Amino acid sequence: MMPDLGTYSVPVLSSYAVSLGLLVAVVVASIWKARRVRARLEEVESRRGRAT
Amino acid sequence: MIGLLKRDLTLAIRAGGGFGLSLAFFLIFTTLVPFGVGPQTQILAEIAPGILWLGALLACLLSLDRIFQLDWEDGTLDLVATSPVPLEGLAAMKALAHWITTGLPLVAAAPVLGLLLNLPGPAYPWLMASLALGTPALSAIGTFGAALTVGIKRGGLLLSLLVLPLYIPTLIFGALCVARAATGQDATTPLVLVAGITAGALALLPFAAAAALRVNLR
Amino acid sequence: MIGLLKRDLTLAIRAGGGFGLSLAFFLIFTTLVPFGVGPQTQILAEIAPGILWLGALLACLLSLDRIFQLDWEDGTLDLVATSPVPLEGLAAMKALAHWITTGLPLVAAAPVLGLLLNLPGPAYPWLMASLALGTPALSAIGTFGAALTVGIKRGGLLLSLLVLPLYIPTLIFGALCVARAATGQDATTPLVLVAGITAGALALLPFAAAAALRVNLR
Amino acid sequence: MSSLWEYANPRKFMATSAFLLPWTAGIAAVCLVTGLVWGFFFTPDDFRQGSTVKIIYVHVPAAIMAINAWFMMLVTSIIWVIRRHHVSVLAAKAAAPVGMVFTLIALATGALWGQPMWGTWWEWDPRLTSFLILFLFYLGYMALWEAIENPDSAADLTSVLCLVGSVFAVISRYALLFWNQGLHQGATLSLDREQNISNVYWYPLVITLAGFGFLFIALVLYRTRTEIRARRLKALIAQERMA
Amino acid sequence: MSLSVTDLACARGPAQILAGVTFSVAAGQALILRGPNGAGKTTLLRTLAGLTPPLAGTIEADPDAIAYAAHADGLKSALTVEENLAFWASVFGTHDPAPAIEAFNLAPLLHRRAGEMSAGQKRRLSLARLLVTGRPVWCLDEPTVSLDVENVARFAAAVKAHLAGGGSAVIATHIDLGLPEAATLDISRFVAKQIRADDPFADSFAEGAA
Amino acid sequence: MSLSVTDLACARGPAQILAGVTFSVAAGQALILRGPNGAGKTTLLRTLAGLTPPLAGTIEADPDAIAYAAHADGLKSALTVEENLAFWASVFGTHDPAPAIEAFNLAPLLHRRAGEMSAGQKRRLSLARLLVTGRPVWCLDEPTVSLDVENVARFAAAVKAHLAGGGSAVIATHIDLGLPEAATLDISRFVAKQIRADDPFADSFAEGAA
């Protein structure tokens, strides 16, 4: 299945690894931040909901 | 507006040395380079144009964060903003004062430092011309950066992060001009380009700086 | 005293980016060098050790004037001086905080920047080792310089004037260490000397800095 | 639909983006997987570059999107400056880290490609160098956002920086060409396809490009939602503290 | 010169602080702003001075008529008293600092650097700046902080002279200024702390839909 | 803790400002320093706090017993009220900021950044710092600047509690502090402005002998 990359397997594979790694990193970071912000917002909103 | 300029120059002279200091930094930087790079005259001569321009740029950079910061901290900026002087005028005067205390001495001193780095003979007039035409752009860009970061404590490094990328074109053309002159090539085109950047920066950036100041005073 | 360190780190992180910024400056400086010097890889590789050390040194330098200045301006320094914390302890903590926010990130980032300048392979571990051992000396010396110039408005350039000559030995041995490693020579002697300078600076300069602070507060 | 500007209202934007998000994310995932799998497994080696030609499927889309991301930030910043639509500037803020990551991918894959092709990790070629500068602009833009406490001031100042920075980015590009002629490839993806790379390479490249584009849109939508929530959170906390 | 304010709403950063502020000060009149700490006196004065744009309402006065004096002194410690005044005179296009020096008895300090003066001496200098501006509407934020009794009297005399010359003044303070004839406005009744009305994020966005 | 000062001469920069200052403050007592602007109150307090060495005379008090509060607030605007107090608590090795928060009603402001407070709110925070130091002798320089009536009362209450606990205080001020039982010292009678006595260039140099 794996294509024969010849002498260049290291640069090709590491390019893909780095790219996918970085893409996954932004996606994960975005999700993580979204979750955190959302949780804090909900907490504050519910606190306000109770107050008013 | 002349009052602003006069005061800035007085302050520069009185508090902490003014003119001398950017020069001193320039001098120290150019002497540090051989310590770092090693004393081979061959290499030094080759990198001299770049190092001289780089030194001038860093000397400008180091004094940037004081352009508005002190006035902001002691409340002067608020008061000037409510005075008849337009903030655009303030920004332009600040840039001018910065250039007089920083850029101008560098232009004068550069040839001496060129000697230290074995800069080839024909390059000297071009070195001075390119610095004289290019440093005003550095001051104008720096004033804009200072206006963006006024109000941020410890903004010094942030300021360099913002300003240095904007300095790149001036640096490239300036150093290229000197390097070409050093190797006997024609150096007019880069010199004209440096002058162009300066003209553009002087015409537009005071407005951007005033806009940034207005936001920061709000 | 841990309170002082903690506060300084909090302030560094909160106001203006902290750790990232000296790194950013280092990165920008190393990218600027080729713009000045020209893109020839041959020359760049040759000057890389010196330029990397010079960049680290300037990144340290740029953040020095904030070490005591802000505390002095808002009165904190007066109050700490009348507290049970000895000024020597204050100076040591300030140096440590400066190193953590400035020197430490530089050590980590240096190899990447080495790549940009085509630093030869065997030099990398030596680059990191020499920076790790040398940057604490830069912070300690810088803290001393900052203590001398606290209270001088626009002291930034004066500070660099005072501090840069003191940085020269560290720079020479640090760059020499990397340069030797890059050309395959033995680099241990300069490394040991760098470590020696650091040890001496750390042992003595906090006392000098405290003495300078005492005079400036008077 | 009465006006495009309605989407500048946070509530409207939240609703619309909630609808668009799954679609764009889905298209992005499909395109990325198809394009990358096709490109990696089912394209032949180039006679000159060997298997390194496969790097093109990550390198080129990332590079193109890195530039487009800055362009989008420029446009949304201008919209904020002129029409003061809050969502617009938050979208610029949200896009910056994504653009920075794309820049980083282009730089890293380019460096990895350079090693076998040019025999060096890094070359001071104008194309590469201008990417490095773009990276610095992203860093500065993000750092300025972080440094300023008041959200509206931060929006104004970063917008001004984005405008001025764009002008200087263009001048830098020109300056770099002047400074060094460079080694890097010319354009492969011109409209006149016949003169460029053959179809075997072309199709998967277009698909990954679409994948990166949709990924960018999806991430920006998603992150803008987060920024809107963070902004509201900030407003609420400020309100609580005032009480 | 008169100053008249209608239904003004003032903000500081993300927060609206005051709303519905309405008052007017005729030429020759002074208005004393009172209110507890944090009520919004500084915020109001900054808005009047044109530093912060108002959220709503109108200010009827030429912004070029207003001289503002803040909590901070705005002095350069490296310059002498004389140089500080000369600088402000040049910025405001006026020329004779003599009346200002006279009014706050700065003559003995004229060649002293501002950094080498006591807190009250600095404050006197920063008040003298007002006379140098030559502007008719004074907006002053706790002008007599650090002043001793004698200098408070000097300040009161300066204000009276300014009013007699057809000027007007709005002065925030917590302590007595020796201006019994001035009207007083307690701004605590305008306090309306809340998120700025122009902040589109103040509405909740029905997260359920998301 | 008591503080007693005999024949003190204080200097500021090149100049001697005060001479012959003699007073003593017993435990449980407060002393209010009065004197016109520029008399030397700040100079005296800085000397007591150990920041400026005295030219002559003696200060009988452990320098580690003195808590000094200056004209400047000494606050970090990027830190919250709570963080500012926690920092000072850690510097002074004390641990519980609760009484300080209580005394100056800082609880509602606890998570506000110091930079986002009004002048009076900042001042309250900087006074709260005194309680956190846990030190018995307070040397305060115009502590009630910018405070409204209610907060001046809070301050007076805090001073009274401090005195009742066996502390003592020296307070420079121009305005009434609400401490009628405190002794008052007018320092204008100690003013002795001249070149510092220890300056060897003060004598004329009898040029003939040189």
Ligand code: HEM
């Ligand atoms: C760090 C190194 C590199 C960087 C930053 C970089 C950056 C870029 C950029 C900005 C583009 C332009 C995309 C566009 O706007 O059209 C591009 C395209 C391209 N690069 Fe690189 N590159 C690097 C190294 C390389 C190397 C070593 C090769 C191969 C030998 C290469 C081959 C290509 C090709 C074939 C394209 C497509 C050209 C096009 O569509 O315009 N790159 N790269």
Ligand SMILES: Nc1ncnc2c1ncn2[C@@H]1O[C@H](COP(=O)(O)OP(=O)(O)OP(=O)(O)O)[C@@H](O)[C@H]1O
């Ligand atoms: N930069 C800021 N960001 C957010 N809120 C602020 C900021 N500055 C002040 N505030 C808040 O705005 C309110 C009004 O402050 P302002 O300075 O106008 O009060 P003031 O009436 O002048 O009080 P003082 O008598 O203490 O000077 C206060 O509650 C304060 O906490």
Ligand SMILES: Nc1ncnc2c1ncn2[C@@H]1O[C@H](COP(=O)(O)OP(=O)(O)OP(=O)(O)O)[C@@H](O)[C@H]1O
């Ligand atoms: N750095 C300095 N160098 C020289 N003289 C100074 C310096 N600082 C203050 N002085 C002078 O010393 C004298 C005493 O000043 P000090 O600050 O102690 O007065 P003060 O009683 O606190 O006045 P205020 O009530 O205005 O605060 C003043 O005449 C002042 O001008």
Ligand SMILES: [Mg+2]
């Ligand atoms: Mg106020």
Ligand SMILES: [Mg+2]
């Ligand atoms: Mg005083």
